[in-house]
Amino acid sequence: MRPFDDIARLAEQRRLDRAAALLRVTGEKVLRSRRLRDTLHGVWLGHPLHPALVQAPMGAFVSSAVADACRGGAPVADALIRVGLVTSLPAAAAGTADYLKGHEEQQRVAVVHAAGNAVGLLCFVASLRLRGRGHRAAGAAASLAGLSVLGASAAIGGHLSYHFAMGANHTEAVPHTGPGEWTDLVGFAELPDRSPVKRFAGDVPVVLVRTGSQVDVLADTCSHTSGPLHDGELLSENGGDCLRCPWHGSVFRLADGAVVHGPATAPQPRFHARVVDGRVQARVRTFAGVPTAG
DSSP: OOTTHHHHHGGGOGGGHHHHHHHHHHHHHHOOOHHHHHHHHTTTTTSOSHHHHTHHHHHHHHHHHHHHTSTTOHHHHHHHHHHHHHHHHHHHHHHHHHHHTSOHHHHHHHHHHHHHHHHHHHHHHHHHHHHHTTOHHHHHHHHHHHHHHHHHHHHHHHHHHHTSOTTSOTTTTHHHHSOSSOEEEEEGGGSOBTOOEEEEETTEEEEEEEETTEEEEEESBOTTTOOBGGGSEEEEETTEEEEEOTTTOOEEETTTOOEEESSOOSOOOBOEEEEETTEEEEEOOOOTTOOOOO
16 A cells, blocks of 8 residues: 555545535635635636745744754744744635635545644644743754644645646646647537537537637636536626636636636636638647647
């Protein structure tokens, strides 16, 4: 048995559902604002914000352990622990925002990750109190315990990203698997106006949206968690036509696939499209020098 198999098995544990539901309900009450959620997801950054924010508290806590081991480093260690505790708050908020839009099995694993983080932070709170009372050796031991717990919890968080693809771009393969040549999709006259339609460009499912004489073609699989965009809602945001994913509400601009609202942070792949002899054709947008499926 491999060490990380135990983490994968957390996704099977239905007994975690009550704790997961409690965190979900609490998070939804606190993070009601869509603007706040978009900020915490990292829409403005074009990258998930949580993994970027966690570097600050983890760096501070690791550095505090190093300071503890240095002669005269006690004041620095204490200050670094305070920095770590303060910066853990926005990191936790961003993680919670991502958690709210995860699948059930992802949330089971994520609630264990969150619990581990909470225990680790409590160890550092206890460490500060012990240090303040003059028990520096006990405070340093509490810090090491907290760092160990946080390290284990970080491993679970990494498994969430790499094994369970939480926060990953679910459309990364499209430029490699989509057709590099013009591919027939459907007759232009067959497309209803302002109503998403699913077709296949080679082996890649795509969604077509006709608005008047314009046809936009995006990958149908949502970049967030693979939701079917052809079942989504067409709407207008900031003066442009957009498509909202039916699963978690990510909103993408038709003109370029850009993310307008999260939880997605990766843009939706947009295909080159044209109408020839009344037929809609499309081909994938590629990276320079990178081969496609054909």
